[in-house]
Amino acid sequence: MKKLLLVMLVALVAVAAMAQVEPEYRIDPYEGKPGGTLFLGSIGTGPRTFNPFVAQETSSTDITDLMHQSMFNSDNTGMPTIPALATEWWFSEDGRTVYFRVRQGLKWSDGHPFTIEDVRWTFEDLYFVNEFTRNGNATYKDAQGFLPEVEVDGNVISFTWTEPNVWSFRAIGWGQIMPKHVLDEYVQAGNPIEAWTLADWDKIVGMGPFMIESFTEGVRTVMRKNPHYWIFDEAGNRLPYLERINYEVVGSQDVLLLKFEAGEIDIMGPRAADWPRIVEQAEEKGWVYGVGGPGLGSDFITFNLGHPDPVKRSWFRNVHFRRAIQYMMDKESIIDTLFNGLGTAIYGPVSPSSGFFNPEILEAFPYRYSITRARLELRRGGFDWDAQGRLIDSDGNRVEFDLSTNAGNITRETIAAILVDGAAKLGMKINYAPADFNLLVGKLLTPDYDAILIGLTGSVDPGSGWNVWRIDGGLHSFNYPPEYNPDVIDPDIYEAFDWEKRIHEIFVRSVGEVDEQARWDLFAEFQMIVAEYQPYVYTITQNYLYVHKDSVHLANPHPNPAAGTLWQIHGIWKD
Amino acid sequence: MLRYIARRLILAIPVLFGISILAFMIISLAPGDFIDNFRMNPSISREKIESLEREFGFDKPVIVQYFLWLGQVLRGNFGYSFSYHVPVFSLIWGRLGATLLLSITALIFSWGIAIPLGIYSALHQYSFSDQAFSFIAFIGISIPNFFFALLWLFMAARTGWFPIGGIISLDFHELSFFGKIGDYLWHVVGPMVTLGTAGLAGLMRQMRGQLLDQLRQDYVLFARAKGMPEKVVIYKHALRNAINPIVTFFGFALSGLLGGAVLTETVFNWPGMGRLVIDALQQQDLFLVMASLLLSSLLLIVGNLSADLLLAWVDPRIRYRFG
Numbered sequence: 091m092k093k094l095l096l097v098m099l100v101a102l103v104a105v106a107a108m109a110q111v112e113p114e115y116r117i118d119p120y121e122g123k124p125g126g127t128l129f130l131g132s133i134g135t136g137p138r139t140f141n142p143f144v145a146q147e148t149s150s151t152d153i154t155d156l157m158h159q160s161m162f163n164s165d166n167t168g169m170p171t172i173p174a175l176a177t178e179w180w181f182s183e184d185g186r187t188v189y190f191r192v193r194q195g196l197k198w199s200d201g202h203p204f205t206i207e208d209v210r211w212t213f214e215d216l217y218f219v220n221e222f223t224r225n226g227n228a229t230y231k232d233a234q235g236f237l238p239e240v241e242v243d244g245n246v247i248s249f250t251w252t253e254p255n256v257w258s259f260r261a262i263g264w265g266q267i268m269p270k271h272v273l274d275e276y277v278q279a280g281n282p283i284e285a286w287t288l289a290d291w292d293k294i295v296g297m298g299p300f301m302i303e304s305f306t307e308g309v310r311t312v313m314r315k316n317p318h319y320w321i322f323d324e325a326g327n328r329l330p331y332l333e334r335i336n337y338e339v340v341g342s343q344d345v346l347l348l349k350f351e352a353g354e355i356d357i358m359g360p361r362a363a364d365w366p367r368i369v370e371q372a373e374e375k376g377w378v379y380g381v382g383g384p385g386l387g388s389d390f391i392t393f394n395l396g397h398p399d400p401v402k403r404s405w406f407r408n409v410h411f412r413r414a415i416q417y418m419m420d421k422e423s424i425i426d427t428l429f430n431g432l433g434t435a436i437y438g439p440v441s442p443s444s445g446f447f448n449p450e451i452l453e454a455f456p457y458r459y460s461i462t463r464a465r466l467e468l469r470r471g472g473f474d475w476d477a478q479g480r481l482i483d484s485d486g487n488r489v490e491f492d493l494s495t496n497a498g499n500i501t502r503e504t505i506a507a508i509l510v511d512g513a514a515k516l517g518m519k520i521n522y523a524p525a526d527f528n529l530l531v532g533k534l535l536t537p538d539y540d541a542i543l544i545g546l547t548g549s550v551d552p553g554s555g556w557n558v559w560r561i562d563g564g565l566h567s568f569n570y571p572p573e574y575n576p577d578v579i580d581p582d583i584y585e586a587f588d589w590e591k592r593i594h595e596i597f598v599r600s601v602g603e604v605d606e607q608a609r610w611d612l613f614a615e616f617q618m619i620v621a622e623y624q625p626y627v628y629t630i631t632q633n634y635l636y637v638h639k640d641s642v643h644l645a646n647p648h649p650n651p652a653a654g655t656l657w658q659i660h661g662i663w664k665d
Numbered sequence: 666m667l668r669y670i671a672r673r674l675i676l677a678i679p680v681l682f683g684i685s686i687l688a689f690m691i692i693s694l695a696p697g698d699f700i701d702n703f704r705m706n707p708s709i710s711r712e713k714i715e716s717l718e719r720e721f722g723f724d725k726p727v728i729v730q731y732f733l734w735l736g737q738v739l740r741g742n743f744g745y746s747f748s749y750h751v752p753v754f755s756l757i758w759g760r761l762g763a764t765l766l767l768s769i770t771a772l773i774f775s776w777g778i779a780i781p782l783g784i785y786s787a788l789h790q791y792s793f794s795d796q797a798f799s800f801i802a803f804i805g806i807s808i809p810n811f812f813f814a815l816l817w818l819f820m821a822a823r824t825g826w827f828p829i830g831g832i833i834s835l836d837f838h839e840l841s842f843f844g845k846i847g848d849y850l851w852h853v854v855g856p857m858v859t860l861g862t863a864g865l866a867g868l869m870r871q872m873r874g875q876l877l878d879q880l881r882q883d884y885v886l887f888a889r890a891k892g893m894p895e896k897v898v899i900y901k902h903a904l905r906n907a908i909n910p911i912v913t914f915f916g917f918a919l920s921g922l923l924g925g926a927v928l929t930e931t932v933f934n935w936p937g938m939g940r941l942v943i944d945a946l947q948q949q950d951l952f953l954v955m956a957s958l959l960l961s962s963l964l965l966i967v968g969n970l971s972a973d974l975l976l977a978w979v980d981p982r983i984r985y986r987f988g
Binding site for chain 2: 134135136138139141144146220221224225226227228229283284287288289304306307308309310336338339340341342344345348349351352354526527528529531532535544546547554555556557558564565
C-alpha cells in the first residue's frame with residue numbers, strides 16, 4: 091500500500107513537472123560584465139510617442155525598438171537569420187504557408203506569461219487591421235490583395251496566403267510582438283493608435299531588453315534592463331549586461347559632439363565634417379572609431395518621363411540623356427566637398443552595404459565622371475551643340491529645365507550646385523531652385539515637375555522598394571500611369587517602357603519567390619536594368635561613421651549601416 | 666478701472682477670432698500637409714494614405730475643416746497633435762514651465778542691466794564708460810544667438826563651470842528641494858545670458874536716448890535753475906517722462922515670452938515651446954500650431970493691456986475713459 095502511494099506520488103510529480111514548460115531561453119556567446127549605464131544622445135526634440143506601430147521618426151523608434159522583440163533578428167549584415175521569439179521557421183512545399191515555432195515559457199517584462207496567443211493576436215487582431223497602425227496592412231497582403239489565414243497548432247503558428255509571399259513573411263518575422271493582456275482593451279475599443287502615448291511611459295510592457303524607468307519630456311529617457319529578459323550568456327548571466335541606458339535629448343550634432351568630447355555620451359555617429367577632429371583626439375582620449383560601409387539610402391535625381399511638354403518629355407525619355415547626366419556628375423568632388431572623402435558614389439538602388447548588392451553593375455556600366463563620355467552619350471541620343479556651344483536637341487530646341495530639391499538639406503543643395511556646374515560644361519542649362527519639403531513632395535506626387543533631387547530611406551532588402559518600382563506604386567514618380575492621377579496624366583501621352591514593365595514584373599515575382607538564390611538573382615537583374623536605363627540617376631551616400639569610448643564593448647564586431655553600433659544591444663557591456 | 670479692463674478683454678475676442686481664421690487659412694493654403702512624410706515612405710500604400718487623409722480630415726474643404734475645429738475649440742477641445750497623439754495643451758503645458766523660466770530670467774537679466782546702464786550712460790554722455798558700455802552692448806547684439814550659444818557651450822565644455830545644455834542634471838531626482846532650484850538656475854545661466862545680451866543693446870540705447878531727450882527739455886533747465894537737487898531733477902522729473910516708451914516696449918516683450926527663443930532653445934537643448942512649435946510648423950501639425958498661435962496672440966493682447974495700465978500708473982497725465 092505504501093509502495094503504491096509512493097509510486098502514485100512519483101507519477102504525480104512527474105506529470106506536474108511535464109506540465110511546467112521548461113523556458114526556451116536563448117543562449118548567446120557574449121562574455122561581458124553585468125552592470126553600468128550606457129549614455130546615448132538622441133538628436134531632435136526626443137520621442138513623440140512610445141507606440142511602436144505609430145512611431146515614425148527615429149527619435150521615437152530608437153526607444154520603442156529597445157522595448158520589443160520580433161520572431162527573428164538580423165545578423166550583422168542585416169539579413170534575417172537569427173532566431174528570436176521564434177526558434178525556427180520554414181515554408182510548406184507549395185510555398186504558400188510559412189510556419190514559425192514560437193519559444194515557450196517566456197515572460198513579458200511585467201512577469202505575465204508570453205504565449206503563442208500573443209503572437210496570433212498581434213498579427214491577426216492588430217497589424218492586419220489597416221486602421222490600427224500608422225503604416226497600414228499593405229505589407230502583409232499577397233499580390234492578389236489577400237491577408238493570410240492564421241493557424242495555431244501547439245507552439246507553431248502558420249500564415250497561409252493564396253500564393254507564395256516572401257515579402258510578407260519577412261514583414262511578419264520583423265513584426266514586433268505586442269502584449270495582448272495590455273493592449274487588447276484598445277483593440278476592442280478600436281483605437282490602438284491612441285495607446286502608449288508619452289504619458290503612458292510607465293505602462294509599457296514588452297519582450298525587449300530594456301523598459302522605461304523614467305521619462306522627462308524633451309529632456310531624457312532612462313531605460314532599465316528587463317528583469318524577465320529571455321537571452322542568457324554562456325556563463326548563465328541573464329542579459330542585457332547593461333543595467334541602464336540613458337537617452338539624452340540633444341538639439342544638434344554640434345552639441346552632441348561637445349557632449350561626447352566632454353565624456354557625457356558613450357557612443358555617437360559623427361558627421362563626416364567632424365571626422366578629422368575625432369581622429370585627432372582619439373588616441374589621447376581613448377576612443378575607438380571606425381568607418382562602416384556606404385549608407386543604405388541615397389539621393390537621386392528623378393525626371394518626369396510623362397512631362398506634358400513634348401519637348402522636355404522627349405529629352406527625359408531619352409536614355410542617353412539620363413546616362414549623360416550620370417556621367418557629368420563629378421561625384422568624387424561632391425564627396426570631398428561634403429563628406430571629407432568619407433562617402434561613396436552610388437550607381438543603383440541597392441547600396442553596396444546590402445547583401446543584395448550586385449557588384450557586376452559596376453563593370454557592366456562603369457559610369458565614371460567624364461564630360462567626354464557625357465558628350466558622347468548626348469550625341470548618341472541625337473543632341474548637338476549650336477555655334478555658341480549650347481546644347482540643342484534634334485529639333486534645335488535649347489536644352490533647359492528646372493531642378494528642385496528640398497531647401498535646408500545641405501547634402502542635396504551641394505549636389506544640385508555641382509550638377510548645375512557639370513551641366514554648364516555640356517552647354518545644358520539647369521534652372522536650380524530649392525523648395526520647401528512639402529511643396530516638393532506635392533510636385534513629385536502630382537506629378538508636376540521637370541527634375542527633382544530627393545532621397546528615400548533605404549534598407550537591406552530591395553523588396554522594400556515595391557511602392558517605388560511597381561507601376562501601380564504610390565511613389566512610382568518618374569512615370570505614373572494615367573490611372574494614378576487622371577486629371578494630370580494624359581493617356582495619349584503615357585507610355586510604359588519594356589524595362590519598366592520588367593522591373594514591375596521582378597517586384598511582383600520576387601514577392602512569391604521562396605528560394606533565396608532565385609530571389610537574389612531577380613534583384614540582381616533589377617539592378618542591372620536600373621544601371622542600364624537610369625530611371626533614377628543615383629548620386630552619393632555618406633559612409634557609416636562611429637566612435638565610442640574604449641570602456642564600451644560593442645556586440646557588433648563591424649558596425650555598418652545594416653547593423654549599427656547598438657546591434658544586439660543586450661551583448662554590449664561597459665568596464 | 667475694472668470696467669476698462671473688461672471692455673478691453675471683450676474686444677479681444679473678435680481679434681482672436683480673426684487671428685484664428687487667418688492662421689488656419691494660411692497654414693492650410695501652404696503646400697503639403699502632415700501626411701507628406703507618410704507619402705514619401707516607400708512602404709506605405711496609397712490606400713493607407715487615403716485612409717489617413719480621411720482620419721485627419723484633409724479630404725474636406727478648408728472652410729469645413731476650420732469650422733469643425735472651431736466647434737471643438739468652443740467646447741474647450743483644442744484637438745490632438747497629429748504626431749504626438751495627445752491633446753495639444755497637455756504638450757504645451759508640459760513645455761510652458763521651461764519656456765517661462767528661460768524667458769522671464771532673460772527678461773529680468775536684460776532689463777535689470779539695460780535700464781541702469783542706459784541711465785548711467787545718459788548721465789555720463791560721451792564719457793569713456795558710456796562708450797565702453799555701448800561697445801559691449803553692441804557686441805551682444807551683433808553676435809548671432811546660435812553662435813553665442815555655441816561659444817558658451819564650448820566654454821562650458823572646456824571649463825566645466827556650466828552644463829553643456831539641458832535643463833536638469835542626471836541626478837536631478839535625488840536632489841533636495843533647494844538643490845533642484847539650484848540645478849535649474851545653474852542650467853538657465855547659459856541660455857539666459859545668450860538671450861539677454863541680444864536684447865541688451867537696443868533697450869539700453871533706447872533708455873539712454875529717451876533720458877537725454879528729456880534732459881534737454883526746458884523744464885529740466887528750469888528745475889535746475891530753481892536750484893532743485895540734481896537727484897530730484899533726474900529721477901523724479903526727467904526719468905519719469907523718459908520711461909514712457911520703455912513701458913510700451915515692455916508690453917511687447919511680454920508677448921515674446923513664449924516663442925522668442927527657438928535657436929537658443931535648440932542649441933541649449935532647452936525643452937521649451939519654441940522648438941515644439943517650430944517642429945510642428947515644419948511638420949504641419951495643424952492643431953498644435955493653432956493652439957500655440959492663439960496662446961501667443963492672447964499674450965500679446967494681455968501684454969498690451971498691461972503696458973497701457975502701467976503707463977497710466979507711471980504717467981499721471983494719462984487717463985483712460987472707463988465708460
